[in-house]
Amino acid sequence: MVDAKMVGRFAFVNPTLVSKFGMGEASKESRSKVIANRLMNANHADFIFIPYNPGYHWVLVALETRTMIAYYLDSLQNQPSDDLKEIVNMALRIHPPQKHKSSKREPTWVVVGFHGKKSYSKDELNEVRSKWVMLVTQLILSSV
Template sequence: MAGEKSKSVLLARRLEDAMLEQLVLIPYNIGYHWILLVIDLTLMIVYLLDPINSKINTSFEIVINTALKIYETTQRRRRTNPVWKVVQSPQQPTNVECGFYVMRYMKDLIKDQSIYLCDELTKQKSDGSLKIEGCNDILPVILNRCGIN
């Protein structure tokens, strides 16, 4: 628990340096596996892009939620619980490419946020995950970039 608290404090300090309208990209290692968390500080939404599982893990959820509470307190913002959204994204074919996929997600998001996060392109499924729809021209490009045909 002490380790999670120190991670939360460190992350909250980093969030203080971010501009409110920016998306904050956080590559996160959860024991031999990389995921990407994308935080929208304006809307208090945390997007999860996971190249293998696509499930919210309570260990990093606690770290992120605590960091956001600390951040909101230091910014004197009204405290709200962040909304978590699992984004369906290209999946790695075996168990060793997660770092590559996370870097690719970041590169793609820097170039065009709508690839994964735009509400017009995504629809929430009943399990809380998001499904990319209406982007038949974009999805093959993403899959091709990640080496998935």
């Protein structure tokens, strides 16, 4: 059974309406209004989740409304794009969260790190390529 209080603590923004490449050539103002409207309609939420596609993969902003901390999660470990920061900051100026008590209008951005394997070396890639070529060669020779 789902706890109604728990569900109300979280709100999500439609990623196609805020991503830079989601709505074609939508302006920063129109995309920030989508976030501002979500802030207004989810005024009791502790976290607003903003999935965003800067053009090549998905990232996530988890905005903690009480502390005004924007946790930025990116598996490629990039910094938040200027476009993303601008639309989130603009949205918070339009409609600051009701839970936030101070006059601070822009969040503190925190990049959340991932501690997995960063990338493969050329030697590791070459090893996989060699094994793949050997396997494909064996399959071809065995089917003739």
